[in-house]
Amino acid sequence: MFTTRPTLQGTFGMVSSTHYLASQSAMAVLEEGGNAYDAAVAAGFVLHVVEPHLNGPAGEVPIILAPAGGTPQVLCGQGVAPAGATIAHYRGELGLELVPGTGPLAAAVPGAFDAWMLLLRDHGTRTLAEVLKYAIGYAEDGHAPVERVGETVETVRELFEAEWTSSADVYLPGGRSPQPGELFRNPALAATWRRLLAEAAHDDREQEIENAREIWRAGFIAEALVAQAQRPTMDTSGTRHTGTLTAADLAGWQATYEAPATYDWNGWTLCKAGGWSQGPAFLQQLALLPPVEELPAYGSAEYVHLLIEGCKLAMADREAWYGDAAEVPAPALLPTLLSDGYNAARRALIGEKASYELRPGSPEGREPKLSRQALAVASGEPGFDAMGVPAAGAGEPTVAEDGATRGDTCHVDVVDRWGNMVAATPSGGWLQSNPVVPELGFPLGTRLQMAWLDEDLPNSLTPGRRPRTTLTPSLALKDGVPVMAFGTPGGDQQDQWQLHFFLSVALRAAVRGSWDLQGAIDAPNWHNDSFPGSFYPRGMRPGSVTVESRMPADVIEDLRSRGHDVTVGDPWSEGRLCAVARDPRTGVLSAAANPRGMQGYAVGR
Numbered sequence: 202m203f204t205t206r207p208t209l210q211g212t213f214g215m216v217s218s219t220h221y222l223a224s225q226s227a228m229a230v231l232e233e234g235g236n237a238y239d240a241a242v243a244a245g246f247v248l249h250v251v252e253p254h255l256n257g258p259a260g261e262v263p264i265i266l267a268p269a270g271g272t273p274q275v276l277c278g279q280g281v282a283p284a285g286a287t288i289a290h291y292r293g294e295l296g297l298e299l300v301p302g303t304g305p306l307a308a309a310v311p312g313a314f315d316a317w318m319l320l321l322r323d324h325g326t327r328t329l330a331e332v333l334k335y336a337i338g339y340a341e342d343g344h345a346p347v348e349r350v351g352e353t354v355e356t357v358r359e360l361f362e363a364e365w366t367s368s369a370d371v372y373l374p375g376g377r378s379p380q381p382g383e384l385f386r387n388p389a390l391a392a393t394w395r396r397l398l399a400e401a402a403h404d405d406r407e408q409e410i411e412n413a414r415e416i417w418r419a420g421f422i423a424e425a426l427v428a429q430a431q432r433p434t435m436d437t438s439g440t441r442h443t444g445t446l447t448a449a450d451l452a453g454w455q456a457t458y459e460a461p462a463t464y465d466w467n468g469w470t471l472c473k474a475g476g477w478s479q480g481p482a483f484l485q486q487l488a489l490l491p492p493v494e495e496l497p498a499y500g501s502a503e504y505v506h507l508l509i510e511g512c513k514l515a516m517a518d519r520e521a522w523y524g525d526a527a528e529v530p531a532p533a534l535l536p537t538l539l540s541d542g543y544n545a546a547r548r549a550l551i552g553e554k555a556s557y558e559l560r561p562g563s564p565e566g567r568e569p570k571l572s573r574q575a576l577a578v579a580s581g582e583p584g585f586d587a588m589g590v591p592a593a594g595a596g597e598p599t600v601a602e603d604g605a606t607r608g609d610t611c612h613v614d615v616v617d618r619w620g621n622m623v624a625a626t627p628s629g630g631w632l633q634s635n636p637v638v639p640e641l642g643f644p645l646g647t648r649l650q651m652a653w654l655d656e657d658l659p660n661s662l663t664p665g666r667r668p669r670t671t672l673t674p675s676l677a678l679k680d681g682v683p684v685m686a687f688g689t690p691g692g693d694q695q696d697q698w699q700l701h702f703f704l705s706v707a708l709r710a711a712v713r714g715s716w717d718l719q720g721a722i723d724a725p726n727w728h729n730d731s732f733p734g735s736f737y738p739r740g741m742r743p744g745s746v747t748v749e750s751r752m753p754a755d756v757i758e759d760l761r762s763r764g765h766d767v768t769v770g771d772p773w774s775e776g777r778l779c780a781v782a783r784d785p786r787t788g789v790l791s792a793a794a795n796p797r798g799m800q801g802y803a804v805g806r
Contacts, residue, residue, distance in 0.1 A: 278316025305444025
């Protein structure tokens with residue numbers, strides 16, 4: 202099969218990320234003697250600098266790690282709703298129907314920084330200065346930005362110049378947005394990290410990291426974040442609001458470890474974050490498949506139809522049952538949601554024609570309850586159908602003039618020579634999400650936009666609970682041994698594209714005798730929007746399927762004959778996957794990265 206690049210192979214270390222500078226920075230850490238976790242942290246902070254439209258330090262990051270010879274863990278870097286973020290405040294006092302897509306009302310407690318610090322403290326070996334030096338260098342001395350940075354800034358230029366002037370100071374210096382081929386700097390961000398290093402300095406590596414965590418929670422960084430949250434800010438509601446984040450919220454939260462949600466499929470074990478993420482939707486899509494010997498031919502119209510319809514069922518269950526705020530949240534229901542009996546009954550709903558309905562199941566006989574918005578969107582109520590959902594190109598951020606954004610995220614995977622493996626999906630805190638905090642050089646996040654303002658839902662806005670996130674890194678074990686880490690940006694599309702990638706690797710391995718990571722990434726991809734979106738304004742497109750034009754014409758026509766509303770997108774528009782792997786039989790490491798967007802790269806030796 203033709204591929205855009207080779208699958209890299211080696212024995213020393215492999216990195217794949219959504220930006221080549223992050224990949225190479227991580228590789229430099231490995232070359233200097235660091236391990237996979239040191240490298241991932243360095244890459245994460247570089248991504249804050251070079252992909253500021255896709256993530257930032259005050260965003261969030263779920264991380265799945267598999268220490269060599271150890272047990273896989275999920276490190277949750279998703280912050281919770283502040284104590285003042287109540288439905289009564291947003292709906293009753295402010296008169297809002299949805300959490301705004303931008304501004305401080307949408308800010309959860311920032312989670313990314315503390316998660317990176319916990320990973321470095323517990324599993325890394327390098328000092329804080331050693332992993333931050335790459336990000337500081339690119340922020341201070343400059344880097345040549347990818348085109349999407351400047352394009353995103355131009356989209357919100359009017360907002361920056363009229364309202365978010367601190368953002369204009371950073372991203373429109375002299376009235377000029379970041380340009381490809383020219384050096385772009387963020388001296389305020391570099392100064393923040395230099396001050397952090399100075400104030401956290403300690404001879405003991407772990408104590409220095411603890412000092413940095415305390416500065417974030419209660420020092421100069423916390424003070425600046427809270428001050429920004431309390432400034433009236435124009436948001437997607439068309440009104441200026443102050444946020445709910447307080448010093449107590451910041452001081453009272455820290456990243457945590459938990460066991461992954463898992464599912465066994467054909468000799469593989471797939472590990473995902475729990476029901477506070479959409480990760481179990483990936484597992485449920487696998488559970489909805491018939492036995493391997495009964496699967497349609499890979500890539501056929503019947504195969505694509507089966508995956509699309511299974512995705513609709515899994516995402517309907519995501520809407521009804523996933524979250525962190527219900528009396529019986531998804532973790533308690535996961536065994537049922539992934540059980541053979543439940544999914545056999547759900548699989549029977551898949552017919553020869555495309556479904557245009559939102560059909561959540563009833564695990565343990567429970568009646569599903571959906572938000573008013575989801576019910577209105579699903580029924581096609583005037584003014585609610587297809588609200589704001591882009592038809593194609595969802596792998597890159599879609600940004601409205603008010604800063605509303607969907608599908609913008611980063612990813613990094615690393616495997617080292619000792620067999621340590623990590624997958625991380627940093628996101629949020631985008632340059633278009635909130636005004637830049639002038640003292641810090643980066644904005645607050647907007648993850649609360651994913652929570653509903655209806656009571657008694659799994660994903661209702663609830664103080665102290667995590668909004669359900671779309672961020673969903675993956676780890677795969679073969680016969681109980683960690684062998685592959687992978688993931689992608691793309692919002693609601695993440696667990697669609699990842700499933701297609703994984704099945705391509707797993708199903709074609711029997712034919713090839715090896716894992717073709719690059720071939721699986723390069724294969725024509727697709728997604729559907731037949732369920733309520735996770736981002737403001739929470740729209741959907743029943744029956745929709747968006748495919749790359751490289752998909753065979755006969756497959757496209759067959760899908761249309763089955764009733765799918767097919768949109769043919771650009772040839773390289775679906776998916777932005779990264780992947781690394783380790784063959785436990787030989788110790789050979791491999792890596793591959795997505796060519797779409799012309800910035801993701803794998804490196805290694």
